[in-house]
Amino acid sequence: MDWWGRVKATATVALLAAALQHEARRWRLWGSVGRIPGPLALPLVGTGWLAIVIRPEGLMALLKNIKERHGMIFRMWYGNLAEIHIIQAENIEKVLTSYELITKSVHYKFLKPWLGEGLLTSTGSKWQRRRKMLTPAFHFKILENFVGVFAEKAQVLVQKLRNNADGHEFDIYPSIALCSLDIICETAMGTCVNAQNDATSEYVSATCTVAELTMKRALRPWLYPDFIFRMTPSGRQYYKCLNTVHQFSKQVIKERRQQREHSPNKERALVQDETGVKSRVAFLDLLLDMSMNGENLDDADIQEEVDTFMFEGHDTTAAAMSWAIFLLGHHPDIQQKAFEELNEIFQDSDRLPTMQDLQNMKYLEMVIKEALRLYPSVPFIGRFNSKDSECGGHKLPEGVMLVLHLYESHRDPRYWPDPERFDPDRFLPDSKQGRHPFAYVPFSGGPRSCIGQRFALLEEKAILSSILRNYVIESVESRENVKAAPELILRPIDGIKVKLNAR
Numbered sequence: 075m076d077w078w079g080r081v082k083a084t085a086t087v088a089l090l091a092a093a094l095q096h097e098a099r100r101w102r103l104w105g106s107v108g109r110i111p112g113p114l115a116l117p118l119v120g121t122g123w124l125a126i127v128i129r130p131e132g133l134m135a136l137l138k139n140i141k142e143r144h145g146m147i148f149r150m151w152y153g154n155l156a157e158i159h160i161i162q163a164e165n166i167e168k169v170l171t172s173y174e175l176i177t178k179s180v181h182y183k184f185l186k187p188w189l190g191e192g193l194l195t196s197t198g199s200k201w202q203r204r205r206k207m208l209t210p211a212f213h214f215k216i217l218e219n220f221v222g223v224f225a226e227k228a229q230v231l232v233q234k235l236r237n238n239a240d241g242h243e244f245d246i247y248p249s250i251a252l253c254s255l256d257i258i259c260e261t262a263m264g265t266c267v268n269a270q271n272d273a274t275s276e277y278v279s280a281t282c283t284v285a286e287l288t289m290k291r292a293l294r295p296w297l298y299p300d301f302i303f304r305m306t307p308s309g310r311q312y313y314k315c316l317n318t319v320h321q322f323s324k325q326v327i328k329e330r331r332q333q334r335e336h337s338p339n340k341e342r343a344l345v346q347d348e349t350g351v352k353s354r355v356a357f358l359d360l361l362l363d364m365s366m367n368g369e370n371l372d373d374a375d376i377q378e379e380v381d382t383f384m385f386e387g388h389d390t391t392a393a394a395m396s397w398a399i400f401l402l403g404h405h406p407d408i409q410q411k412a413f414e415e416l417n418e419i420f421q422d423s424d425r426l427p428t429m430q431d432l433q434n435m436k437y438l439e440m441v442i443k444e445a446l447r448l449y450p451s452v453p454f455i456g457r458f459n460s461k462d463s464e465c466g467g468h469k470l471p472e473g474v475m476l477v478l479h480l481y482e483s484h485r486d487p488r489y490w491p492d493p494e495r496f497d498p499d500r501f502l503p504d505s506k507q508g509r510h511p512f513a514y515v516p517f518s519g520g521p522r523s524c525i526g527q528r529f530a531l532l533e534e535k536a537i538l539s540s541i542l543r544n545y546v547i548e549s550v551e552s553r554e555n556v557k558a559a560p561e562l563i564l565r566p567i568d569g570i571k572v573k574l575n576a577r
């Protein structure tokens with residue numbers, strides 16, 4: 075046999091070996107996963123046919139129906155990919171508290187073109203090192219420094235909403251999303267993009283498009299392979315906008331670094347806004363401090379983390395606030411109680427809130443928590459099962475994906491009687507007694523819990539309190555009519571239609 079023949083024979087044997095290994099793995103998975111109950115799985119596509127026949131607005135109802143038929147642990151198949159859905163708090167705890175199960179599921183892969191391997195998507199020692207390094211960035215003192223940003227941006231929002239405060243019906247979601255984008259740009263990058271006043275700016279619309287197309291892709295498993303996604307119009311648009319987003323954050327980091335190098339006496343760079351120049355620390359400053367103080371962080375590493383904050387800190391809070399507004403708009407009594415608490419805090423003054431004010435908003439905090447129970451911004455958490463394990467009496471083989479179903483687990487009647495009822499009093503200290511600690515995990519739990527949860531609660535309080543102090547909210551659509559799409563973020567498919575009246 076000549077050398078070319080030997081190359082071909084070796085390549086054929088290698089390919090056959092790989093195919094056999096692949097098949098063996100598939101059979102091994104089918105063997106164990108097949109014993110777990112779940113809907114009809116067809117050859118090749120598995121239960122993926124459901125994603126094709128069910129529209130996004132029907133997915134939550136479908137998953138509820140599967141739970142009712144197959145129980146609190148069920149399996150789904152997408153081709154070769156097995157997912158085990160886990161709903162009970164006791165089993166969710168097992169996964170979230172494990173230091174071995176910290177690798178995210180494949181579903182997070184399509185976030186990587188945007189976020190690289192930042193805190194959300196990384197694993198192993200890289201994640202551990204970054205988590206340790208970034209935890210101080212969310213210290214109380216740092217968050218206190220952001221309260222002014224929250225309050226100012228909320229004030230812009232209140233002014234913008236004035237055009238709609240004559241009782242006519244409109245979708246409040248876009249206004250909330252632009253406000254939270256303004257907040258995260260300023261707190262993460264120290265940049266004022268003025269999204270609320272200029273939603274058409276290239277960076278603002280590119281960020282919104284990247285987030286939207288990432289969500290769309292999450293619901294379409296056939297778009298997961300990158301080479302297919304790149305060939306579609308959505309894929310081409312995604313990469314074009316992604317380039318704009320990355321160029322922007324890259325430029326901000328570069329300029330901020332240069333600014334510091336030219337003014338070494340100033341510890342922090344300055345944040346510029348329309349009222350002049352103010353000294354304010356952004357997460358980016360803290361990262362630059364760390365890199366200048368010997369941490370192993372180059373500009374590309376910093377960009378991963380800044381982009382991660384931009385993603386995690388924008389849509390999650392926008393969705394959470396919009397759902398809270400929706401629920402308040404359905405419950406005038408609860409809305410009134412929240413308003414009375416604000417009256418007590420602010421008396422007749424129209425001053426902006428301080429950190430202490432935000433901390434005093436105890437009832438509003440219960441409202442926010444209850445809204446996050448019914449509509450958790452992150453409805454599913456995915457993990458890669460990195461070793462054979464056992465859960466709820468089922469064997470879970472290594473290599474399957476674990477999907478923790480927060481939306482359903484937050485409705486477990488064992489811990490939440492009359493689960494669909496919106497009742498902030500469930501979060502009174504007495505009512506919490508005896509409840510499983512993992513029955514409510516909108517910010518996840520264990521080692522990979524949300525690093526930004528205190529930031530998020532403060533931001534929500536600042537925005538919601540500003541709206542409540544100025545307007546009475548009335549929701550237009552019924553609870554049943556507003557459908558949530560279980561994308562990466564639990565988003566109301568047709569927005570949140572409200573009527574506002576000035577107080």
Ligand code: HEM
Pocket residue numbers: 178193194195205382383386387388390391394450451452455456515516517518521522523524525526527529530
């Ligand atoms: C209501 C708002 C928010 C909700 C409901 C929320 C929820 C979550 C959840 C459930 C996770 C775990 C995800 C997973 O394991 O797959 C997470 C992780 C994370 N969140 Fe949030 N989040 C919110 C706001 C924020 C904000 C404002 C920031 C930053 C400014 C942030 C930064 C992060 C980061 C960096 C991670 C990854 C942490 C790690 O893996 O170590 N989040 N968040």
